[in-house]
Amino acid sequence: MGYPTIYPTGVTIYDKDAAWNGYTLFPTPKGALLIDMNGREVNRWAGLAGFPNKLLPGGSVFGSSGARGGSAAYQDQLDLLQVSWDGKVEWKWDHTELVHDEGREPRYMARQHHDFEREGSPTGYYAPGLDPKTDSGNTLILTHENSYHPEITNQLLIDDKIIEVTWEGEVVWEWRAADHFEEFGFSEAARKSLYANPAMRGEAGGDWLHVNCISTLGPNKWFDRGDLRFAPENILFDARNANILAIIDKQTGKIVWKLGPDFAENEAVKKIGPIIGQHHLHLIPRGLPGAGDLLVFDNGGAAGYDAPNAIAPDGVSAVHRDYSRVLEINPVTLEIVWQYTPVEAGFMPFSDGSKFYSSFISSAQRLENGNTLITEGSDGRLIEVTPDHRIVWEYISPYFKEFAPGFATNMVYRAYRAPYSWVPQVPKPEEESIVPIDVTTFRVPGARDDVLKVTTVDGVDPNKQSLTGTDDDEFGGDGKSGGKGDSGKDGGADGSTGSADGSAGSDRTDAAPDHADFCMVRLDKDDIKNLSAARKSDGGLFGKSGGPKITYTL
Numbered sequence: 001m002g003y004p005t006i007y008p009t010g011v012t013i014y015d016k017d018a019a020w021n022g023y024t025l026f027p028t029p030k031g032a033l034l035i036d037m038n039g040r041e042v043n044r045w046a047g048l049a050g051f052p053n054k055l056l057p058g059g060s061v062f063g064s065s066g067a068r069g070g071s072a073a074y075q076d077q078l079d080l081l082q083v084s085w086d087g088k089v090e091w092k093w094d095h096t097e098l099v100h101d102e103g104r105e106p107r108y109m110a111r112q113h114h115d116f117e118r119e120g121s122p123t124g125y126y127a128p129g130l131d132p133k134t135d136s137g138n139t140l141i142l143t144h145e146n147s148y149h150p151e152i153t154n155q156l157l158i159d160d161k162i163i164e165v166t167w168e169g170e171v172v173w174e175w176r177a178a179d180h181f182e183e184f185g186f187s188e189a190a191r192k193s194l195y196a197n198p199a200m201r202g203e204a205g206g207d208w209l210h211v212n213c214i215s216t217l218g219p220n221k222w223f224d225r226g227d228l229r230f231a232p233e234n235i236l237f238d239a240r241n242a243n244i245l246a247i248i249d250k251q252t253g254k255i256v257w258k259l260g261p262d263f264a265e266n267e268a269v270k271k272i273g274p275i276i277g278q279h280h281l282h283l284i285p286r287g288l289p290g291a292g293d294l295l296v297f298d299n300g301g302a303a304g305y306d307a308p309n310a311i312a313p314d315g316v317s318a319v320h321r322d323y324s325r326v327l328e329i330n331p332v333t334l335e336i337v338w339q340y341t342p343v344e345a346g347f348m349p350f351s352d353g354s355k356f357y358s359s360f361i362s363s364a365q366r367l368e369n370g371n372t373l374i375t376e377g378s379d380g381r382l383i384e385v386t387p388d389h390r391i392v393w394e395y396i397s398p399y400f401k402e403f404a405p406g407f408a409t410n411m412v413y414r415a416y417r418a419p420y421s422w423v424p425q426v427p428k429p430e431e432e433s434i435v436p437i438d439v440t441t442f443r444v445p446g447a448r449d450d451v452l453k454v455t456t457v458d459g460v461d462p463n464k465q466s467l468t469g470t471d472d473d474e475f476g477g478d479g480k481s482g483g484k485g486d487s488g489k490d491g492g493a494d495g496s497t498g499s500a501d502g503s504a505g506s507d508r509t510d511a512a513p514d515h516a517d518f519c520m521v522r523l524d525k526d527d528i529k530n531l532s533a534a535r536k537s538d539g540g541l542f543g544k545s546g547g548p549k550i551t552y553t554l
Contacts, residue, residue, distance in 0.1 A: 003379070006444060009398035009410075011039040014434040018392040019384055020367040021431055022126075023423055025055045026375070026382070026415035029401035032063050036429040039395060043423075045087060051077055051113060052363075052414040054124045056134050059085035059423045062116070068109060070101045074158055074204035076111040076144055082134075085425050090135075093165055096143045111143045114212040121285075122218030122232075125365050125416050128287035130218065136167050140235070142214045146205055149178045153198045156205035162214055162235065162248075175253050177209050177239070183255040184244055185262060189307035193315025199241050209239035215282045217247070221292045222332060229256045230283075230331075238281040238296065243274065243304040243319060245281050245296065257331065261304055268334035275327070276319050277303035279377075280363035280414060283331070289370040289387075290328055293337050297374070298325040301359030323353035326364045326374055340374065344389040363414040373417045380410035384417075 014037055023042060025034050027050035034042045034055070048063035055061055061083050068076040079094035096111045117123075119137030121130050145161040148154075157178060164173035186194065198206030214237045217223070222230035233250040247257035263274040277299040284290040302311075306318035328338040342353040361377035367384070371392065374383050380397030402408040420428045443449055456462050 009396040011395050013394035013436045015392040016431040016433045020369045022417050022419045024417050026412050027053050028399035055418045057131050057422045059425050071203045074201050075113045079110045080112045112141050115214045116141045122216045123282045127285035139165050153195045158205040158207045160211035190305035193305045197316050210241035212240050213280050217283050219286050238278050240277050274319050277301045284366045288366045294329040294331050297362040297364050300324045323357045361413045375415045377412050380412045382415050
């Protein structure tokens with residue numbers, strides 16, 4: 001879908017009474033940025049990259065001094081740094097591998113990418129009683145390692161490796177994804193496509209899985225009930241390019257829980273539907289609403305391996321969807337507990353679904369009051385939504401970077417909200433609610449909204465609300481309440497609009513709409529009812545436990 005060329009940036013919506021107030025940290029082209037609820041820059045660590053940035057209690061921050069360059073490089077960070085409020089390096093890791101790049105001096109690097117976790121906090125974000133350590137403790141780091149695995153492909157792979165590093169800099173645990181190829185559940189068709197093209201990235205190799213998040217499970221109710229798959233030290237990750245979500249047994253290294261890549265293996269999985277190109281999978285930590293459920297940003301876009309098809313002739317990025325979802329899933333029953341999709345956002349999925357859509361990056365964080373902070377990363381949009389899907393804070397990043405002449409982006413990889421108490425260096429800021437702009441009346445300087453003339457057409461109700469190809473009576477009425485005339489009086493009880501003088505609208509015998517037509521789409525009566533029900537329920541577009549479903553016909 002198209003987007004406006006001109007739009008406001010910074011904080012555009014803020015209800016201070018409904019939001020979970022604190023500081024928000026996210027990476028920008030100018031460095032790691034910490035803002036308050038009204039968008040003021042509280043601190044910016046100039047030039048400090050973040051893949052991602054994470055805040056620590058006491059005001060320190062994680063980041064990186066830069067990324068590896070050259071044709072063999074692919075998303076490798078030079079180091080992982082813990083930096084104080086005033087910019088002093090408190091901890092550093094850069095010894096994952098001695099890298100020999102052509103034309104460059106050999107150099108030790110972290111090769112960190114996408115995620116890491118400091119001991120004490122299983123998600124890297126605030127949860128009561130689960131603070132990350134700041135002057136000790138081990139750190140889990142997601143890294144890259146190039147290797148050959150003939151059972152996967154005959155080409156060089158960019159494999160994902162997780163390491164655990166002590167505060168003193170000793171690697172005490174390692175796990176390599178390629179060693180567990182047979183545990184991922186690829187079909188024969190997927191294996192053939194993967195073998196031929198493991199998502200090659202030029203000289204760098206094949207980014208066959210593209211793991212983009214790691215986190216320990218932490219204390220949780222499932223383990224307390226005796227399910228050993230959910231041991232607190234076990235590690236949850238997702239593989240974006242393969243549409244796989246999984247748990248690693250820390251002791252054995254084996255995959256002990258998995259969702260995907262086959263999203264038709266049973267009825268419970270079918271109800272979830274394909275999770276595509278996902279990011280930021282984690283278990284909601286103890287102490288927060290929804291504790292023990294999975295939370296994931298299901299990007300959509302294109303990902304996964306399968307048999308070649310019309311959209312993916314080589315079988316790579318074979319599953320497609322042009323909108324995103326945030327899913328909260330019970331990992332035992334696989335029930336969708338809560339979700340935020342285009343329907344909950346107020347968009348018709350078949351026409352405007354891509355108005356909630358980020359095909360890459362992005363994240364979701366559960367907040368202490370039950371709200372969810374969502375990073376819709378590709379457009380630099382951060383929103384805080386309530387359990388009933390109301391946006392109570394919205395921020396559009398004003399920080400753009402030009403990647404090539406004429407191509408700029410304000411994308412945000414991942415944002416985190418933290419309590420004010422984590423930053424003792426500054427007083428708690430004043431909070432001022434922001435009333436959303438009325439976009440129907442907002443005009444930029446020079447634009448006019450004068451009404452020069454309104455013409456009444458013989459035989460046409462002047463208050464009829466026209467929509468291209470759709471009759472007002474068919475789509476607008478529900479048989480219970482009417483519209484309003486210009487005078488503001490209620491319209492007809494049959495769901496029709498009022499007349500110009502505010503009197504009741506025309507009589508109708510078919511009060512409930514039979515259908516609504518949009519170009520190639522027809523919504524039948526049941527579809528319209530289900531769409532309304534889905535908008536109001538936790539189940540959303542796909543229904544909660546198989547609830548309301550949209551079955552429109554193209």
